[in-house]
Amino acid sequence: MEPGRLRNPVSQLRKGTLEYCVLALLQDGQRYGFELVRTLSETDGLLVSEGTIYPLLSRLRRDELVSTSWQESEAGPPRRYYQLTAAGKRALADFSEEWARFRDAVDALVTPQRRAGR
C-alpha cells in the first residue's frame, strides 16, 4: 500500500454494502439467482462481477439471512429462488437505518457547499 493512500476505498465500501444490496433486492419478494445477479450487475456504480455474487448468496444462505427453494420455470430447468428470512429482514432494516446516518455524515463532510454553512 502506498503511504498516505487508502487501498481502493470505494471498492472496500462496495464490498461491504453489496450483501445488503442483495437483501434489499429481495424485500419485495423472492427472486431467482440469475435475475438477482443481472439486476445487481446492471445497477450503475456497483461494478460487480456477476460471478462473485454467487458466493455471497451462498454465504447469506449459510447465515440464514435468506432461504432458497427450487421452483419449476415455464422455460428450461428449475430455478433456485432466494427469499428473505425474518433475520434477513431485521438485518436489512438495521443496515438501512445505519446507512442513512453514515451516508449523511459522509455527505456533510465531503460536500463543499454544506461545509460552508457550518
Next chain:
Amino acid sequence: MKVHTDPLVDDYLRRLDAAASTLPADQRDELVSEIRDHLEEALRQTPAGDQAAVRNELERLGSPEEIAAAAADPAPSQPAGAASQINGFAIASVLVAVLWFAGLGAVLALVFGYRARRQIKDSADGQPGSGLATAGIILGWIGIAIVVTVVILISLHPNKSH
C-alpha cells in the same frame, strides 16, 4: 444453446473448479453448479456456436479465480475484524490503575482511560472496552484523590514524622 456442449464454457467451469479447490467440497460443487445454471440461463436464447455471446457472458461473470477468491473470503461483511477487539488503551488504563494504584499509575490510568474512550467513540462499530476505560478512569481519580489526601495530611502534620 446447451452450455454443457460449449468448449469455452467447459473450459471456464474447469478453471473455476480448480480455482475453488480450497473450498469444502459441497461449497465448491454448489458454486460450480450455480455458475453453470447462470450461464445456461444467460445463453438460453443464444444460438449454438455464437462465440461472441459466450465470451461476453463469461466476461460479465469475472475470472474463475476472482469468483473462487470471493467464495474463500471468510466474512466480507466485517472487514474491520481487528476493531472488534477490546481497546488496548482501556486495558492498559485498568492495568496501571490496579497494579500501580496511587501516584504516577493513577495519572497514567487517566491518560490511557480518556484516550481509550476517544478511540472507542471514534470507532464506527462501537469497539468494546468502554466499561474498562471508565473503570480505569474512576480508579485513576480515586488514586489521585488518595495521593492528594495523603499530601494534605502530611503537610498538616509536618512534625509527625520526627
